[in-house]
Amino acid sequence: ISCLVMYLFAEFDDAANLLAANPDATTISIDEPVEIPKNQHSHLQETGREEDDELLGTDDSDKTELLAGQKKSAPFWTFEYYQTFFDVDTYQVLDRIKGSVFPVPGKNFVRLYIRSNPDLYGPFWICATLVFTIAVSGNLSNFFIHLGKPTYHYVPEFRKVSIAATTIYAYAWLVPLALWGFLMWRNSKVMNIVSYSFLEIVCVYGYSLFIYIPTAILWIIPQKVVRWVLVVFSLCVSGSVLVMTFWPAVRDDNRRIAVATVATILLLHALLAVGCLAYFFDAPELDIPAPIIPAHNGTTVITKSH
Amino acid sequence: FPGLADVSISQDIPVEGEITVPVGSHSPDEDYSTLDEPVKDTIMRDLKAVGKKFVHVMYPRKSSALLRDWDLWGPLVLCVSLALMLQGGSADSKDDGGPQFAEVFVIIWFGAVVITLNSKLLGGTISFFQSLCVLGYCVMPLTVAMLVCRLVLLAGAGTISFIIRLIVVGAMFGWSTLASTAFLADSQPPNRKALVVYPIFLFYFVISWMILTFTPQ
Numbered sequence: 001i002s003c004l005v006m007y008l009f010a011e012f013d014d015a016a017n018l019l020a021a022n023p024d025a026t027t028i029s030i031d032e033p034v035e036i037p038k039n040q041h042s043h044l045q046e047t048g049r050e051e052d053d054e055l056l057g058t059d060d061s062d063k064t065e066l067l068a069g070q071k072k073s074a075p076f077w078t079f080e081y082y083q084t085f086f087d088v089d090t091y092q093v094l095d096r097i098k099g100s101v102f103p104v105p106g107k108n109f110v111r112l113y114i115r116s117n118p119d120l121y122g123p124f125w126i127c128a129t130l131v132f133t134i135a136v137s138g139n140l141s142n143f144f145i146h147l148g149k150p151t152y153h154y155v156p157e158f159r160k161v162s163i164a165a166t167t168i169y170a171y172a173w174l175v176p177l178a179l180w181g182f183l184m185w186r187n188s189k190v191m192n193i194v195s196y197s198f199l200e201i202v203c204v205y206g207y208s209l210f211i212y213i214p215t216a217i218l219w220i221i222p223q224k225v226v227r228w229v230l231v232v233f234s235l236c237v238s239g240s241v242l243v244m245t246f247w248p249a250v251r252d253d254n255r256r257i258a259v260a261t262v263a264t265i266l267l268l269h270a271l272l273a274v275g276c277l278a279y280f281f282d283a284p285e286l287d288i289p290a291p292i293i294p295a296h297n298g299t300t301v302i303t304k305s306h
Numbered sequence: 307f308p309g310l311a312d313v314s315i316s317q318d319i320p321v322e323g324e325i326t327v328p329v330g331s332h333s334p335d336e337d338y339s340t341l342d343e344p345v346k347d348t349i350m351r352d353l354k355a356v357g358k359k360f361v362h363v364m365y366p367r368k369s370s371a372l373l374r375d376w377d378l379w380g381p382l383v384l385c386v387s388l389a390l391m392l393q394g395g396s397a398d399s400k401d402d403g404g405p406q407f408a409e410v411f412v413i414i415w416f417g418a419v420v421i422t423l424n425s426k427l428l429g430g431t432i433s434f435f436q437s438l439c440v441l442g443y444c445v446m447p448l449t450v451a452m453l454v455c456r457l458v459l460l461a462g463a464g465t466i467s468f469i470i471r472l473i474v475v476g477a478m479f480g481w482s483t484l485a486s487t488a489f490l491a492d493s494q495p496p497n498r499k500a501l502v503v504y505p506i507f508l509f510y511f512v513i514s515w516m517i518l519t520f521t522p523q
Contacts, residue, residue, distance in 0.1 A: 083429065090497055093501060121501060125504065156516070158409065
């Protein structure tokens, strides 16, 4: 691992040199961070596209493709290339999160908030937060459910963190990959007006998972009705974000395929929510024997609730 | 040297003087001068540097000493001791117990690397190893909390001990986060500070959770 670290260290030195010599940055002095000119540049781009949005409706995919190409011009093996995916400010991230929690009917999340500046900060850290929130909340909820029982011995259940991480990151990256591949394939058959890049789809999925974080915290409440109401509510909110994003991309297609695509998206989303609830949170209000009884003769008895 | 064009020195005045370059005694790259010193001096110098950094973490001020002369000895020692202290709890069942040694190690180092990459990608000006150094050293309050928790658990595992542990771990978690933020937040662009501070908060929260949920046999 030290080789990898030294390689990264060398890479960052190169990147620093590249940044210092970047002609597009228009820095006055070498010490000045290059972020300020870049932000101005992207703000100019955004206001330009806002006007175009008004004029042309939602059909600005060509122009945004061009402008997106201008932005990400660094070759993919330089550090600069990956910095373009983190070109967001605090207020932008907060706006995107707000947009995913309060979906405005009729407004497309990608067009409204992302505007050809997809970031990887939101998806990555929302997934990380969700992983730990689900693991911690599940652990707490099980603790409270089994609290009074005399044979209960608390265990931190650390294994579940790895399982949660694998599940959530796989969902947040593989499902967008599959969806992007599918949309590209349909694009080759039917001319769709609206098409999304892979990163925009990852971005939408990442931000749409945000509503599950407070939901997971509220799942600690050991009432079945409350939990299922929360599942339905969060599914509606994040599902609507996804539907409003992807319906324009498939509506020009064969009606059956369009409906099937949107239904699959919603089904997978629901599966994630219900699966997490079922696996990480023990069922409440049932007389369950303790999960682990540490026996002194060396054998352990493990009984799960379902 | 345009100003010296009209300076003339007459031939019969000797020009003499001394030019001495003061030898810098604090340059860290002078291998030739540290090669002959006794081993004890070498080790004591490194130990003193590590100790000074621990003191900096205990009283976090905006000093650049922690950043300038980074080293990873302190983080390694803290990480290993924390991982060792987290062993020995509920070790009977491998499935639902606490974190294994390797898991703690990976979480701390991989988490620190990810946070460093995140702050660099967001445009931070701090170097990779400096950031690792700061994040590693700021685990020290949590290691102290782990020690206190183990001592409290020796006395008993009831509600009162849990409340004591909760308060201690909470306070140390706040201290760690504030200390590392004090060192790292300055190197970020001002409109992205919160984006960089949040992962640090999450990182120390996860470590605090592991410490708080440690239950002995």
